Amino acid sequence: MYDLYAFLLLYTLGVAGWGLFALLRAPVPPLLGALVVIGALRAAEAPIPPVPELLDPAVQIALGLFIGSKVTRDTVADLRNLIRPAFIVAVWALMLVFGFGPVLGRLSELDPVTAVLASSIGGLPEMMVLAMATGADIASVVVIKLVRAVIIMAVFPVLFQRVVGKSGSRGLGDRGDSGGARVARDKYADEAEMTSSGERSPDEGMAARDRGVSALRSGPNRWRRAARGAVAGLRDRPYRFLLTLAVAVSGALVLDGLGVPAGLMVGAIVSVATASVAGLPVRGFHPKLFSPLLVALGIMVTRHFGPDTGATLASGHLLWPLVLSTVVVFLTALVVAVLIQRMAGWDLPLSLLAAAPGGFTVMTAIAIHYGYDPFRVSMVHLARLLAIKTVVPVVFAFIAG
Numbered sequence: 001m002y003d004l005y006a007f008l009l010l011y012t013l014g015v016a017g018w019g020l021f022a023l024l025r026a027p028v029p030p031l032l033g034a035l036v037v038i039g040a041l042r043a044a045e046a047p048i049p050p051v052p053e054l055l056d057p058a059v060q061i062a063l064g065l066f067i068g069s070k071v072t073r074d075t076v077a078d079l080r081n082l083i084r085p086a087f088i089v090a091v092w093a094l095m096l097v098f099g100f101g102p103v104l105g106r107l108s109e110l111d112p113v114t115a116v117l118a119s120s121i122g123g124l125p126e127m128m129v130l131a132m133a134t135g136a137d138i139a140s141v142v143v144i145k146l147v148r149a150v151i152i153m154a155v156f157p158v159l160f161q162r163v164v165g166k167s168g169s170r171g172l173g174d175r176g177d178s179g180g181a182r183v184a185r186d187k188y189a190d191e192a193e194m195t196s197s198g199e200r201s202p203d204e205g206m207a208a209r210d211r212g213v214s215a216l217r218s219g220p221n222r223w224r225r226a227a228r229g230a231v232a233g234l235r236d237r238p239y240r241f242l243l244t245l246a247v248a249v250s251g252a253l254v255l256d257g258l259g260v261p262a263g264l265m266v267g268a269i270v271s272v273a274t275a276s277v278a279g280l281p282v283r284g285f286h287p288k289l290f291s292p293l294l295v296a297l298g299i300m301v302t303r304h305f306g307p308d309t310g311a312t313l314a315s316g317h318l319l320w321p322l323v324l325s326t327v328v329v330f331l332t333a334l335v336v337a338v339l340i341q342r343m344a345g346w347d348l349p350l351s352l353l354a355a356a357p358g359g360f361t362v363m364t365a366i367a368i369h370y371g372y373d374p375f376r377v378s379m380v381h382l383a384r385l386l387a388i389k390t391v392v393p394v395v396f397a398f399i400a401g
Helices: 002-023 029-043 055-068 073-077 079-107 112-118 124-134 138-167 179-197 202-217 220-257 263-277 287-304 307-315 319-344 348-355 360-369 374-400
Strands: none
Touching (some): 002 029, 002 287, 029 360, 055 220, 055 287, 055 374, 079 112, 112 124, 112 319, 138 287, 138 348, 138 360, 263 360, 287 360, 348 374
16 A cells, blocks of 8 residues: 555656656656656655555566567568677677776776776666675765766757757658668657657548548448447457556566566567567557656656765765766767667667667667667667676676686
């Protein structure tokens, strides 16, 4: 009962932040509004409840279900185009840890191990465990990674909006984009447009009107059959969604139990996508529910905020390593995005989403918000997480041994 009260209170604050950021015309207002308002309250030690434990898995599974339900056989056939972007991002992530990390240690007051762990662009829980095992400064690792992620999440959507504006509406028509990426992007762009406007285009309205006139002219029997079919489809929707939810939860629990990075979300994506490609009656939730889901995601990110965050920042001793690491990570991400664009043939906005160091779940959600293929973005980010979570602990274990 307490978790329900906590969720309702936090969600009300998140919706208030959404409304405020919408008035300010900030990018991705549901996500950033909830994140900034609740995060600031936590840093100021306001008496607000902690994030309910069930919110994190619920958000991850919901996102995975949404993405997996949109995967088709064309999407799976185009997976070969993910190899180069995934390899580039994985190499970049490891270079930041083992190349930039020691440099950060020399240019700041951080000890070498703390600097290396703080340079990682993923896996906060794993880096905290390594920090405890190696005697590193846990507070410094957490604050640098957390604040850097928040800064990137706040700045990246602004940059992304500018890039999309310069490259055309959602990047459509870029010459270097592959056919599969363009088809997938168009599909998500249409859903994003329906989500924001809730209306059909004039051409779609005329086409629907023509179909209606044709049905009426064909006789009452055909019209009745069409009506009965529509009613049957509406009745079938709850069952299809429940089936899809069961598949998503099962896959999420399996991969999470196997220790796969972001296993809940990845498991939901893979299981629902497999069911969709196999021809099962998969159905995701309505696109208009995605913005409320972003509010829940913003609340989820504030889990690690607290009084210690503000106190550590106020001390000032982490300011230089925080600024330096944020600038290096952001600039190198732009370089990686350009490499992906040239080597994989993706357009620049999609490449930016794949290279953005703002977090697996958040960047995938932003991709959906702006109408880009979240499956590609999530798979590239998964490669980054796999590289960090497998290589970094092994290297540290070897050094400790």
